Amino acid sequence: MSLSTASRAERRGKHPQPQKKGELTMGRAPCCDKETVKKGPWSPEEDAKLKSYIQQHGTVGNWIALPQKIGLKRCGKSCRLRWLNYLRPNIKHGGFSEEEDNIICSLYVAIGSRWSIIAAQLPGRTDNDIKNYWNTKLKKKLLGKQHKNQQQAHRVCHKNQETKESKDGSSFWATPPNIPTNQFKYQVDHHVGDGHASIRKFSMNVDGRFSCNYDAGRETPLASFLEQQHLHRSSTGSIELSEQVNSFINGCSPSGYHILQGPNGIPVELDEMFCGNSVKSVGLDGFIGVGNMVGESNGTSTSGSMNWNEVSPLIYPPVVSSYQGMQQQCLPDELVHLLGAQ
C-alpha cells in the first residue's frame, strides 16, 4: 500500500470522507454525508436534472460524484437507483403478462431470488419491480393455487396415509410418485473442449411458452451465471428440470400426492420451500453441479445423476414426522452432512 486515502481521493477528484468522532476505524465509510443528503421521494425537478445529464453524458463514470456535478443533494447510489428503476428509457411498470409470470416463476424455482438475473431475461423490467411483484402478488397467487390443490390432495393423502400407517404405524409416506415426462427444461448446448466458456448457447423452454435463445457473441446473464456456477455438463450437454417444477408453477404436484408439511403438519410456505431448499442452502453448485438431471417418466435419472427429489427435496419431499427424518429421507448423504455441519 503506497498511496494514502487522501492522495488517491484527490487523484480521483474527490475529497476524502472526514471520519466522524467516535466512529470505528474498521468497516466501510459511508458513501455520502447522510446529514446533508436528501432522502425520500424524488421531485420532478430532480428527475429532470438527472435525466438530462445522463442523456447528455451517459451513465459512464462515477455515480457517487454525479450528484455534486449536477447540483443534486442526493446520494450517488440513490441517483443510480432512480435512473435504473424509473428514469431509464423503455422501462415497463406493472401489468405483468401471464408469460412474464411463468418466466419469473420458472427462474425463481431454478435460481432463487437472483432478481437481477431474472430481470435480465425480461426486457424493460427492473429487478426491483420483479422483486416487488413477486413478494406482493406472484407469491400469493401461487400460494392460492397451492392451497386449492392442497385441499384436494389432502383428501387423497389422508386416505393413503391411513392405509400406510395401518400397516407399519409410521407417519412416513410410501415411495415418491412417478414423474411424467418433463415439460420444463433448461438446455445448455456446448462445444466440446471449450471448458466453462463452452456454454455458448443458452436456451430455455417452459412448456413451449418461453424461449430465450442465445444471441451469438453475446452471453446472456443467465448463461454466464450458470457458467459462473461451474456447470458440469452431461454427455448430452443438457440440464433438464423435471415436470415437478413446471407443475408446481401450475399449481402443486403432478399427482396431487405430495403435500409440504412442517413439523406440526402446517403447510410449508413457498418461501421456505424455495429459499430453504438445498439449492439455496448449499448454493447453486449443489443444484447445477449435479450435471444431468432428467425427470424421466419413471422418476429415475440417467448415468448416475440425481433426480429431482434428491436435489431439491423440499419441493417434493415425502411427508415425514421430523426435520431430521426428512433430511434422512430426502437428502443425499453429502447434503445431510453439509447441513449438519452448519
Next chain:
DNA sequence: AAGCAGTTCAACCGCTGCTTA
C-alpha cells in the same frame, strides 16, 4: 365520514465482489 387493516412500490440500507492504486 372516520378509522382501521391490508397492499403496493419507491427508496433506503448494508453487504459482497470487483477494480484500482
Next chain:
DNA sequence: GTAAGCAGCGGTTGAACTGCT
C-alpha cells in the same frame, strides 16, 4: 498482498394508496 473505493445486489422499510367496516 492489502486496503480503499465503487457498482451492484437483495432484503427491508415506510409512506401512500385502497378497500372494508
